[in-house]
Amino acid sequence: MASEFEARLRAVSLRVxxxxxAVLAALHDHAHVDTDTVIALVRAELPRxxxxxxxxxxxxxxxxxxxxxxxxxxxxxxxxxxVGDNHHHVVCRSCGAIADVDxxxxxxxxLTASDDQGFMIDEAEVVYWGTCPDCATRRIDx
Amino acid sequence: MASEFEARLRAVSLRVxxxxxAVLAALHDHAHVDTDTVIALVRAELPRxxxxxxxxxxxxxxxxxxxxxxxxxxxxxxxxxxVGDNHHHVVCRSCGAIADVDxxxxxxxxLTASDDQGFMIDEAEVVYWGTCPDCATRRIDx
DNA sequence: CTCTAATCTGGAATAGTTCAAGTTTGGCAC
DNA sequence: GTGCCAAACTTGAACTATTCCAGATTAGAG
Numbered sequence: 001m002a003s004e005f006e007a008r009l010r011a012v013s014l015r016v017x018x019x020x021x022a023v024l025a026a027l028h029d030h031a032h033v034d035t036d037t038v039i040a041l042v043r044a045e046l047p048r049x050x051x052x053x054x055x056x057x058x059x060x061x062x063x064x065x066x067x068x069x070x071x072x073x074x075x076x077x078x079x080x081x082x083v084g085d086n087h088h089h090v091v092c093r094s095c096g097a098i099a100d101v102d103x104x105x106x107x108x109x110x111l112t113a114s115d116d117q118g119f120m121i122d123e124a125e126v127v128y129w130g131t132c133p134d135c136a137t138r139r140i141d142x
Numbered sequence: 143m144a145s146e147f148e149a150r151l152r153a154v155s156l157r158v159x160x161x162x163x164a165v166l167a168a169l170h171d172h173a174h175v176d177t178d179t180v181i182a183l184v185r186a187e188l189p190r191x192x193x194x195x196x197x198x199x200x201x202x203x204x205x206x207x208x209x210x211x212x213x214x215x216x217x218x219x220x221x222x223x224x225v226g227d228n229h230h231h232v233v234c235r236s237c238g239a240i241a242d243v244d245x246x247x248x249x250x251x252x253l254t255a256s257d258d259q260g261f262m263i264d265e266a267e268v269v270y271w272g273t274c275p276d277c278a279t280r281r282i283d284x
Numbered sequence: 285c286t287c288t289a290a291t292c293t294g295g296a297a298t299a300g301t302t303c304a305a306g307t308t309t310g311g312c313a314c
Numbered sequence: 315g316t317g318c319c320a321a322a323c324t325t326g327a328a329c330t331a332t333t334c335c336a337g338a339t340t341a342g343a344g
Contacts, residue, residue, distance in 0.1 A: 159310075
């Protein structure tokens, strides 16, 4: 598994360092985690890693396309290891929980704007807003 | 025009105050403005309005559905007066410019998730990412 | 093994937003 | 019109997520 991550780093010509491997492992095990959580997960293995290093690593990995950064309105940045398939997300309005949703229509970019205003569009990002199962039942209970 | 805004405030049982009228006027004249810009526009008419008041007003108006808050990843919050038609936005990756795009398919919610993961979805938000005409030509020029 | 650019550490700074306590004011009852 | 009071506003400080900076460390090419 570690060698798998190592190969991915080399494939995009990034140096193989412990913090980077730890971040990749953390994102592989946990979907949609925020930066603080990544820091905590990384420090479980490498206690001395600085928060700045994690920010740097996440940026490097995002730029290289190894991880994807998502940032629904009103939340801090979250990261996921699932990339390249243009899937979307459902976000719970009350607790912020995030779940994956496969592309609604065909492949990326799965949507075409009716009038692009002269913009050169390269991605259509979809966020579904709603209430997650937990919050829905909790609301009924009260 | 002022009485138009006054009527809208009363319609959602919000008190009619100068700061609120000024914010509505500012959003009516300028699309997709951030909070700082709203503050500047409001202060052009009412120099003594606090930034906190503007934040409060924007929240009250958003909660009441009179304005819409948008917050593309990596930017601060922006507000627009166009509400109720479920239109979407194109955002320029290099300069952050935002333009309106009519709903791609039908009416709100114009998209249905292929698998909703048990969530009760009430809105599908679409953000198109790309390059605006200005930035496109600027890049060619260089 | 050596060298050096890339990366990481520690600490301080910034932007955007929210919190808290006290003052003012819009809208209703009289 | 006058008085009342909850809603709205002012002032000023606090907070969170993120970035900047300067110096120490280290991966990996030669």
